[in-house]
Amino acid sequence: MWEVLVIGCNGITRKWLDALKGREDVVLAAFADPAVERAEALRDAYAPGAQVYDGADAALEHCKANLVLDATPPYVHHAVVTRALREGRCVLGEKPMAGDLSQAREMVACAQESSRPYFVMQNRRYLRGIQTLRAELAKTYLGKPYLVTCDMFLGAHFMGPGDGRPDFRNRMEHPVLVDMLIHTFDQARFLLGEKRAISAYCQELNPPNSWYDHSAIALCTFVFEDDSVLSLRGSWATKCENTTSHGFWRVYCTDGTACWDGAERVWVSRAQPVPSAGYFEEEGVREEIPLAYSGREDHAGCVDDMLSALNRGQTMMTDCRNNIHSLEMVHACIQSAETGKKCSISPADETA
Numbered sequence: 126m127w128e129v130l131v132i133g134c135n136g137i138t139r140k141w142l143d144a145l146k147g148r149e150d151v152v153l154a155a156f157a158d159p160a161v162e163r164a165e166a167l168r169d170a171y172a173p174g175a176q177v178y179d180g181a182d183a184a185l186e187h188c189k190a191n192l193v194l195d196a197t198p199p200y201v202h203h204a205v206v207t208r209a210l211r212e213g214r215c216v217l218g219e220k221p222m223a224g225d226l227s228q229a230r231e232m233v234a235c236a237q238e239s240s241r242p243y244f245v246m247q248n249r250r251y252l253r254g255i256q257t258l259r260a261e262l263a264k265t266y267l268g269k270p271y272l273v274t275c276d277m278f279l280g281a282h283f284m285g286p287g288d289g290r291p292d293f294r295n296r297m298e299h300p301v302l303v304d305m306l307i308h309t310f311d312q313a314r315f316l317l318g319e320k321r322a323i324s325a326y327c328q329e330l331n332p333p334n335s336w337y338d339h340s341a342i343a344l345c346t347f348v349f350e351d352d353s354v355l356s357l358r359g360s361w362a363t364k365c366e367n368t369t370s371h372g373f374w375r376v377y378c379t380d381g382t383a384c385w386d387g388a389e390r391v392w393v394s395r396a397q398p399v400p401s402a403g404y405f406e407e408e409g410v411r412e413e414i415p416l417a418y419s420g421r422e423d424h425a426g427c428v429d430d431m432l433s434a435l436n437r438g439q440t441m442m443t444d445c446r447n448n449i450h451s452l453e454m455v456h457a458c459i460q461s462a463e464t465g466k467k468c469s470i471s472p473a474d475e476t477a
C-alpha cells in the first residue's frame with residue numbers, strides 16, 4: 126500500500142490527485158503547504174481523514190508515509206526530494222527536477238545512493254498523438270530518423286496568482302526555455318528513443334509585442350549522440366498562427382517522414398522509387414495513421430505508469446536518471462543563448 130504525503134497544494138496538485146482517485150493501492154495520508162488553507166482545501170476534497178502540515182519540514186518530520194508527491198515550486202524540489210529519498214521514501218515529483226543543474230545532479234545521486242525511485246512528471250509523453258507517432262517510428266519502415274523539427278508557437282498570457290501580482294513567468298529570465306521547453310525537449314528525446322543530446326545552439330529573442338520582460342522565443346538546434354538533429358522553435362509571445370502547446374512535429378527519416386500536428390492527426394509519407402533520369406522531387410505517398418494508444422492521457426497516464434513501476438519494483442521512462450538528460454538540454458540552451466556559442470553537453474559522470 127502506498128501512503129502518500131502530498132507536498133505543495135496549489136495549481137497542479139489537483140491533476141495528480143484526480144489521477145490517483147479510486148486507486149486501491151494508494152491512501153492519501155497528509156497534505157503540506159505553508160498556505161495551510163490550500164492543504165486543508167485539498168484534504169477536504171480528496172481525503173477528509175488526512176493530516177495537514179504547514180510545510181514540507183513539519184510533514185517530513187511527523188508523517189511516515191512511504192511515498193512523497195512533490196508539487197512545490199522548482200526551487201523547493203531539491204530540499205524535499207533529497208530529504209525524502211535519504212529517509213528511504215519513494216518520490217514522485219513535478220518537472221523541472223530543479224532550477225539548477227548541479228542540484229538536479231545531486232538529486233539523481235541521492236536516488237542512486239538510497240536505492241529509492243524518484244520519478245519525474247513528463248505528462249506530454251502521455252498523449253495519443255505522440256504515442257502513435259513514436260510507435261510508428263519504432264516500426265522502422267521509414268528508416269533512420271535524422272532530422273526532427275518542431276514548432277511550438279503560443280500567445281501565452283499567464284495572469285498571475287489573482288492578487289494583483291504579476292505571474293512569475295512574465296518577469297523571469299529565459300521563461301520559455303525554463304518553464305516550457307523542458308516538455309518539448311523531453312518529447313523529442315522520447316521520439317528519438319531516449320537519445321541524449323551532445324550539443325546545443327540557441328538564439329533567444331523577445332518580439333516587440335512581447336508582454337514578457339525577457340526573451341519569450343527560443344530557436345534551438347541540438348545534435349544527438351546518433352548524429353540526428355533537432356531543430357526547434359518555441360514561442361510564448363506569438364500573435365496568431367499558433368500551434369497547440371504540444372508542438373507541431375515532423376520527423377524526417379531515410380525512407381520517409383512522419384508528422385504529428387500536436388493535436389489528433391498523425392500521418393506518414395513513404396518515399397517512392399526515383400526515376401533513373403532527369404530531375405525529380407520526392408513527394409512520397411501519404412497515409413493517415415489512426416491514433417493508437419489505450420492508456421490514460423496527460424498527468425493520469427504518467428501517474429499510472431509511475432504507480433505500475435513502483436508496484437513492480439521497476440523503473441519507468443521518466444525516472445530522474447533519464448529525465449536529467451532533458452534538463453541538460455535546457456541548461457545548455459541557456460548557456461548558448463547567453464554566450465552566443467554552440468555548447469557541448471556532457472553528462473555529469475563524464476565531466477566529473
Ligand SMILES: NC(=O)c1ccc[n+]([C@@H]2O[C@H](COP(=O)([O-])OP(=O)(O)OC[C@H]3O[C@@H](n4cnc5c(N)ncnc54)[C@H](O)[C@@H]3O)[C@@H](O)[C@H]2O)c1
Pocket residue numbers: 132133134135136137138157158159160163179180181182196197198199201219220221246247248
Ligand atoms: N507538468 C505540467 O504540465 C505542469 C504544469 C504546471 C506546473 N508544473 C510544475 O508543478 C510545480 C508546481 O507548480 P504550480 O503551478 O502548482 O505552483 P504554485 O506556485 O501554484 O503551487 C506551489 C505550492 O507549493 C507551496 N509550497 C512552497 N514551498 C513549500 C514548502 N516548503 N512546503 C510545502 N509547500 C510549499 C506553495 O505555497 C504553493 O501552494 C512546479 O514545478 C511547476 O513547474 C507542471
